[in-house]
Amino acid sequence: MKILIVDDSKLSRLTILKRIPAAIKESAEIFQGANGLEAVALYKEHRPDIVFLDLTMPEMDGFEALQLIRDFDQNSWVHIVTADIQAKSQEKVLGMGAISVEAKPIAEKRLAEIFAALP
Amino acid sequence: MIQEELPEELQEVLGELINIAFGSATATIADLFDNFATLHVPAISFVALDELDTFIFQDFNLQDVYTTTQQFKGRFQGEVVFAMDRHSARNMQRIIFADEGPGSQEILDDDELKQSILEISNILGSSCIGKLAELLGTNVTFAPPSIEFADTLTQERRALSYRHIIVISTVLDFKDMEVAGKLFIMFTDEMFNWLHTALNNYLENI
């Protein structure tokens, strides 16, 4: 399985990384990016099975990156992990095709559910 | 000062926790007024009490700045101060009264402006600090906020030995309307030590 984690905060990437179920982590290839531009480039290069994407980032934010990823691949599987928990932000990204919006910091249990629900 | 005394990796932890806390505070305000704010990567800096004036006034005019202050108590305690200029205060008021129909956008008197400022600063300060405390595994209670003249702020804080100040330069970036301000979190040496330990624990238990 290929996993892409994109967040400008190293701590937030580490949080997701550490909390991914061990059984999945063992056999997964994990890629990391620090802004939206890297998210799009890494997505196109590796075609990950699942993406964890932050919204508030420099260079290019997660809204724009999500749009570009969705334009490139209608079947992309993107979970937003963000500090932006505004109702209108959630509506917006869900409307763009994100699978879910998770408030930071994401819990280990929630990550297990997310992987269990992968098609 | 935090910059020298807190290891870089813990500064990073603090930065991201503040980012999460500020995001949650912004959402509370935006959702409350059925509005939407674009979140920006928050600029966080650490200053000493002696530099506070410089920090407040480098972006604001002295006559124009409104500061609200609120103490918080608990395992982590200190004071949170929100400063903004008159232009931002007016914008904030427009956001609050946007729903009230024609005439409501007219300039209200200074008392009403102050009420609006208090209300928003209260929500912003307490939800930001409340969330930060929660992330660090504790909770805090808040005294009611009050408006204070910015030019006496530093002077009066000296007696409270707040040696550490975290500054979050904030923008509540609503559609067509910006509220720019600075949020100061002030605390003592003792609280700095507590924060240091709490951040360490957080990092170890991710």
Ligand SMILES: [Mg+2]
């Ligand atoms: Mg971010």
